[in-house]
Amino acid sequence: MKPPVSDPSFTPKRERILDAAEELFARHGYDGVTLRQIAKKADVDVALANYHFGKKRDLFEATFLRRAQILNDVRLQALLEAEKEGDGTPPLEAIISAFLRPIQALKLSSDPGWRNYCALVAYINSSAVWGEEMMHRHFDPLVSRYIAALKKALPNTEPEKIHWCYHYLSGALTLTLAQTGRIDRLSEGLCQSTDSQTAYDLMIPFVAAGFERICGEP
Amino acid sequence: MKPPVSDPSFTPKRERILDAAEELFARHGYDGVTLRQIAKKADVDVALANYHFGKKRDLFEATFLRRAQILNDVRLQALLEAEKEGDGTPPLEAIISAFLRPIQALKLSSDPGWRNYCALVAYINSSAVWGEEMMHRHFDPLVSRYIAALKKALPNTEPEKIHWCYHYLSGALTLTLAQTGRIDRLSEGLCQSTDSQTAYDLMIPFVAAGFERICGEP
DNA sequence: TTGACAATTCAACAGTTGTTGAATTTTACT
DNA sequence: AGTAAAATTCAACAACTGTTGAATTGTCAA
Numbered sequence: 001m002k003p004p005v006s007d008p009s010f011t012p013k014r015e016r017i018l019d020a021a022e023e024l025f026a027r028h029g030y031d032g033v034t035l036r037q038i039a040k041k042a043d044v045d046v047a048l049a050n051y052h053f054g055k056k057r058d059l060f061e062a063t064f065l066r067r068a069q070i071l072n073d074v075r076l077q078a079l080l081e082a083e084k085e086g087d088g089t090p091p092l093e094a095i096i097s098a099f100l101r102p103i104q105a106l107k108l109s110s111d112p113g114w115r116n117y118c119a120l121v122a123y124i125n126s127s128a129v130w131g132e133e134m135m136h137r138h139f140d141p142l143v144s145r146y147i148a149a150l151k152k153a154l155p156n157t158e159p160e161k162i163h164w165c166y167h168y169l170s171g172a173l174t175l176t177l178a179q180t181g182r183i184d185r186l187s188e189g190l191c192q193s194t195d196s197q198t199a200y201d202l203m204i205p206f207v208a209a210g211f212e213r214i215c216g217e218p
Numbered sequence: 219m220k221p222p223v224s225d226p227s228f229t230p231k232r233e234r235i236l237d238a239a240e241e242l243f244a245r246h247g248y249d250g251v252t253l254r255q256i257a258k259k260a261d262v263d264v265a266l267a268n269y270h271f272g273k274k275r276d277l278f279e280a281t282f283l284r285r286a287q288i289l290n291d292v293r294l295q296a297l298l299e300a301e302k303e304g305d306g307t308p309p310l311e312a313i314i315s316a317f318l319r320p321i322q323a324l325k326l327s328s329d330p331g332w333r334n335y336c337a338l339v340a341y342i343n344s345s346a347v348w349g350e351e352m353m354h355r356h357f358d359p360l361v362s363r364y365i366a367a368l369k370k371a372l373p374n375t376e377p378e379k380i381h382w383c384y385h386y387l388s389g390a391l392t393l394t395l396a397q398t399g400r401i402d403r404l405s406e407g408l409c410q411s412t413d414s415q416t417a418y419d420l421m422i423p424f425v426a427a428g429f430e431r432i433c434g435e436p
Numbered sequence: 437t438t439g440a441c442a443a444t445t446c447a448a449c450a451g452t453t454g455t456t457g458a459a460t461t462t463t464a465c466t
Numbered sequence: 467a468g469t470a471a472a473a474t475t476c477a478a479c480a481a482c483t484g485t486t487g488a489a490t491t492g493t494c495a496a
Contacts, residue, residue: 011472011473013473013474014473027346027347028249028347029247029249029250029345030250031246031247031249031250032247032248032249032347034452034453034454035453035454035455036452036453036454044474044475045474045475045476046454046455046475047455047456047474047475047476048473048474048475050454050455050456051472051473051474052473055454055455056454056455119346122344123344125393125398125400126340126341126344126392126393126396126398127247127341127396127398128245128337128396128397128398128399129245129246129250131396131398131399131400132398132399132400132403135400136400136403136404140403140404143404144404147404159405159408160405160408160409160416161420163401163404163405163408163409164401164409164416164417164420164421164424165420165424166404167390167393167394167401167409167417168390168393168420168421168424168425170393170400171389171390171391171392171393171394172385172386172389172390173389174344174389174392174393175343175344175385175386175388175389175392175393176385176389178344178345178346178349179346180343180344180345180346180349180350181346181349181350182343182349182350182353182354182388183381183382183385185350185354185358186354186358186361186362186365186381186384187377187378187381190377190378190381191378191381191382191385198378198382199382199385202379202382202383202386202432203382203386205428205431205432206382206383206386206428206429206431206432207386207428208431209427209428209430209431209432210423210424210425210427210428211424212427213423213424213426213427214420214423214424214427229442229443231443231444232443252482252483252484253483253484253485254482254483254484262444262445263444263445263446264445264484264485265444265445265446265485265486265487266443266444266445268484268485268486269442269443269444270443273484273485274484274485437496438495438496439494439495439496440493440494440495440496441492441493441494442491442492442493442494443490443491443492443493444489444490444491444492445488445489445490445491446487446488446489446490447486447487447488447489448485448486448487448488449484449485449486449487450483450484450485451482451483451484452481452482452483452484453480453481453482453483454479454480454481454482455478455479455480455481456477456478456479457476457477457478457479458475458476458477458478459474459475459476459477460473460474460475460476461472461473461474461475462471462472462473462474463470463471463472463473464469464470464471464472465468465469465470465471466467466468466469466470
């Protein structure tokens with residue numbers, strides 16, 4: 001029962017609560033999950049969630065925050081590397097790759113928890129109740145850096161258009177993260193929601209072409 | 219208290235329940251809304267929802283179904299018209315327009331209920347629990363016709379790619395319908411979630427360019 | 437007016453919810 | 467070994483949930 005140096009408040013059961021909450025919140029949303037369901041899945045007493053995290057709302061936020069910083073870090077690193085390679089102004093597709101590839105990498109990583117977390121982010125981003133506040137506080141600071149890079153890569157473009165294009169990108173990504181299984185049904189098994197490789201390989205050029213059309217670059 | 223000829227089971231309070239359910243379900247999701255909240259907003263007794271619709275789940279489905287047929291109808295008409303103008307094989311952008319413009323038109327219509335309904339569809343489409351089954355049953359039959367038209371407009375393209383491109387289109391549309399207000403914040407007021415005109419004017423060429431890039435047409 | 441039937445409300449149920457304070461166990465340090 | 471603190475469980479609460487059957491009101495044709 002040794003805590004990792006990084007987190008002094010580490011506890012196995014505490015972590016299991018977060019894992020269970022991640023999975024359940026991602027699938028059923030905030031109101032679709034009870035603390036007892038979470039406790040049962042984590043094989044823990046109900047009261048323990050309150051002891052560690054306080055109110056249900058705080059547990060939800062803690063679940064969201066646990067991996068948010070990691071995601072922001074790998075994304076920032078990808079953006080910085082793209083800017084280094086591009087001498088300060090990387091080409092459009094490199095910026096979009098730096099935005100999407102880190103997510104793909106995390107989903108393909110050994111930790112299966114990232115799949116649930118991605119679905120959780122999709123839920124939050126689609127929700128008018130949670131999305132506006134939480135995404136803004138914890139993701140928009142970095143997203144603003146991507147927007148700035150896009151403005152540099154697409155000069156002479158009204159900022160308004162760049163924001164709308166990012167909005168479409170965000171939508172395509174969000175539905176991909178949600179993994180609702182609808183594309184599987186609609187394509188009659190031809191495509192799979194879980195096929196991250198194809199999903200991101202095609203999303204990047206798709207979105208890049210959209211940006212170029214709207215923002216009038218070659 | 220005269221029922222419109224079209225619906226023999228019409229009742230003002232019944233309709234008010236649907237209106238209230240539409241607004242609340244769209245914003246807070248299925249589990250985030252109680253029957254008492256709906257009844258209160260509709261200024262009606264709780265038991266009346268059960269009398270008219272049965273279980274809560276049935277009320278949810280009835281709310282979804284009320285406008286689904288209308289949406290499918292106007293969309294089908296738009297697709298047929300595009301096919302007529304294009305001599306059976308309308309160009310790519312005409313198909314995408316036939317898919318998106320009807321929604322824009324409904325949102326700009328006099329009935330403000332369509333705004334709530336669009337957010338409800340966004341919620342359902344983003345949900346792994348509801349999306350797979352309900353969207354498949356009630357929307358995919360028509361969507362398959364759009365897919366077929368896309369295949370005709372983009373011959374020599376692997377169907378897999380067309381399905382993924384439609385998936386990105388669906389994602390961009392879904393986030394637009396959700397109207398979470400995030401683009402307002404991120405753009406610092408430069409763009410508004412409620413600005414359907416710009417949202418769809420830009421979405422159509424954005425998506426068309428994406429299709430062309432992936433499916434290799436001029 | 438009466439009588440039927442639909443629409444609506446009233447009252448109440450059994451089960452579940454988030455949350456809390458006290459009791460118990462485990463951990464870590466001397 | 468002993469002890470204080472942290473971690474965990476136990477037991478219970480008041481409030482709220484969806485749902486139902488009986489009672490009341492409204493509607494409209496005979």
